[in-house]
Amino acid sequence: MYTNILISKQNSITTITINRPSKLNALNKETIEELHEAFKASDNDTSTTVIILTGSGEKAFVAGADISEFANFSVDQGGQLAAKGQQLLFDFIANLSTPVIAAINGFALGGGLELAMAAHFRIASTNAKMGLPEVSLGVIPGYGGTQRLPQLVGKGRAMEMIMTAGMIDADQALSYGLVNHVVNQAALLPLAEKLASKIINNSSIAIGSAIKAINAGYEDGVNGYLTEITEFGNCFGTEDFKEGTTAFLEKRKADFPGK
Template structure:
């Protein structure tokens, strides 16, 4: 599938999705959000794809925010609809994807850009990364899940301060806060993500899918995460991956998971 604002390429089990609006610092507009949804959906249904890496083109930005020109004159109803549709189409969609998603955060990840990175299953940053949710400086709040995911990742107090000051933190502070898992050089960012992806690909994709469901359940209102874990744990026993994994362990060999 061809896109105007992104690239998507699968190689050796890894699909790399690149946001490509360098003149706009890869800012999210409605077309880009729609294209990202389509690319993630396509990769998730591609049997060759075991891990997805999301990155921004160029050296300056992962995603520098949302394209403000698109919504500066919106009404209350239009604003609420923008957030609702965006969360459903992309941010919640990525979070609940059964294929692992790694955000490779290069440069600025601000506003919707940080929200996009936080929707991914985990994040790796280059040492020039800057992250923040500056929406209150525009008279609005984060609308793509930022007020929910940031406290989950770094704690309520730090999230309150970061959102209310509209400030930015650097990559090493983000690492200290637990917002990113690793910090590396810009040249090594994609190779490190690919190295982590290769480790993920050694394991059962069916079990990983169940693990994502169980982990996410802990953060959903009215859902008992322990019960979801029990259910997903039990389901694993009925899979060919479980049979292969336990057989390989007992036979002292590397497992070759069929993904079923």
């Protein structure tokens, strides 16, 4: 079904693996389109409650975009490339109601780091290296990097990372708050699955509402507090709320229907 990605599913966890090892899993147009389709299908699959995103092999999560595809683009084509990519994949993932964990298993550079930052949170292996080297090519990050990196690490650190085009290692990424956990390579996917299993215990409807409310706080012209109020109120009309509160009062574990 897919040329550049692999899909596996265990229990209610779907793992999407970018599989272009000879290109260090670089993002080309076809891979971006396949990822969009895979995320869309997983989000629409009611039996999937968490998505893990990773790269194949032990060298790279995604080593960047496929520069050969756009080296000769005009100003208009460059703008369209960024606009389409953001809409089709990066913003699409960020606003997905199904939680997405990025398991960074190696290099996450340029579009690769932007892809990881679009996920709802990130974990990394000890050998991971992260950076946005675009200015060394005479361009800037175009898939949300100039916006998401400052949100995650602060303006000053983002300015330094982008202007120097340098890489940071996993421990530095952890201290910056760019990733939540660092473990050795063998423990990376098991940790992602462990975190996913904790998420699965909770209401998928409430989690979708939380994602919407959190994201609203980073949107221009949107009052995140008002979104929170609306989403909080909406939760009261769900079967999950009825089950969660009933289970609490009955001192038993909730069995959320996801409705």
